[in-house]
Amino acid sequence: xxxxxxxxxxxxxxxxxxxxxxxxxxxxxxxxxxxxxxxxxxxxxxxxxxxxxxxxxxxxxxxxxxxxxxxxxxxxxxxxxxxxxxxxxxxxxxxxxxxxxxxxxxxxxxxxxxxxxxxxxxxxxxxxxxxxxxxxxxxxxxxxxxxxxxxxxxxxxxxxxxxxxxxxxxxxxxxxxxxxxxxxxxxxxxxxxxxxxxxxxxxxxxxxxxxxxxxxxx
Numbered sequence: 001x002x003x004x005x006x007x008x009x010x011x012x013x014x015x016x017x018x019x020x021x022x023x024x025x026x027x028x029x030x031x032x033x034x035x036x037x038x039x040x041x042x043x044x045x046x047x048x049x050x051x052x053x054x055x056x057x058x059x060x061x062x063x064x065x066x067x068x069x070x071x072x073x074x075x076x077x078x079x080x081x082x083x084x085x086x087x088x089x090x091x092x093x094x095x096x097x098x099x100x101x102x103x104x105x106x107x108x109x110x111x112x113x114x115x116x117x118x119x120x121x122x123x124x125x126x127x128x129x130x131x132x133x134x135x136x137x138x139x140x141x142x143x144x145x146x147x148x149x150x151x152x153x154x155x156x157x158x159x160x161x162x163x164x165x166x167x168x169x170x171x172x173x174x175x176x177x178x179x180x181x182x183x184x185x186x187x188x189x190x191x192x193x194x195x196x197x198x199x200x201x202x203x204x205x206x207x208x209x210x211x212x213x214x215x216x217x218x
Contacts, residue, residue, distance in 0.1 A: 003038040016043040016067070022059075023141070026050035027101060027190050030111030030139035037138060043067050050190075053097045058090040106190045115139035117194050118186075121201050129205075131212045140190060144204065146182040146211070156182050165214060169207035175200060184208070 010017050019042035024034030027050065031037045035045065043066050048059035063071070071078060084090075101107060115138070122142055126132040133147030133154075146163060148156045156162050163182040170177055170184070178185040184207075188200065212218045 001038055003040060007040055018042060018044045018046070021045045022048045023187070026098070027107035027110050028139055028141050028187070030107070030115040032107055050101075051097070052090065052093045055097065056090045056093045058087070058094050101190075110139050110190055114190075114192060114194060114197060118142060118188070118197050118201075121197060122186075125201050125205050126208070129208060129212070130217050131208055131215070137186075140192070141185075141187050143180070143183040143185045144208070146184065146208070162211065162215070166207055166211040169210045170204065173203040173207050175203045175207065177204065 007017070009015075017040065019033070019035045019040065021033050021035065024037075025045070025047050026032060028034065029037040033045065035042050041064070043064045045062040046059070047062065051060060052058045118140055119135075119137055119142065122135045122137070122144065126135050126144055130150055131146050132144055133150055134143075134145040136143055136145070145153075146156070146166060148154050159181040160179070163179040163184065166182075166184055167177065167179040178187070184204065186200070186204070188197070192200075209218065
């Protein structure tokens with residue numbers, strides 16, 4: 001990973017590190033925050049999505065000591081003035097959601113069981129596929145990169161058309177990934193089980209197989 005080098009460069013130049021934890025926060029990577037996975041100490045973090053598991057809208061910004069001390073030293077109040085800030089119903093949902101994540105061990109299970117299972121099975125299933133140049137990810141977030149040349153890992157030109165074709169096959173098979181250019185991105189719920197992971201990967205493999213046949217690459 002390139003994160004240690006990013007961390008070194010920012011620290012050497014006294015630049016604030018702002019971590020976008022909207023997707024990676026609250027268990028997705030097998031830690032409470034993606035920053036923790038890569039041993040980072042951000043000055044600020046943006047949070048949303050899994051903060052309430054999507055039951056109600058809520059986002060947040062967390063600041064570390066470096067930023068908090070500067071704000072405190074400036075005196076007065078932080079006047080942001082958003083109408084729905086600190087909404088009590090949303091805050092209550094977030095607190096209960098975080099309690100369930102902790103009490104039911106969802107983050108630990110992603111780190112110790114389902115996350116490693118997803119990463120291992122994806123790599124096993126797609127290792128020999130002629131259309132797949134790379135499988136990458138950590139915890140319960142992953143991408144399967146479709147390429148024009150497996151040996152050289154050369155991307156399709158123009159990008160995105162093959163990914164959309166594969167996405168259509170996925171929908172037909174009852175799998176809903178996200179197509180980012182020609183990468184098929186997976187982000188299953190934290191409550192997913194190992195058998196469900198196996199079924200999801202099997203359907204994704206079939207979708208990629210169908211895409212390969214469409215391109216004459218089967």
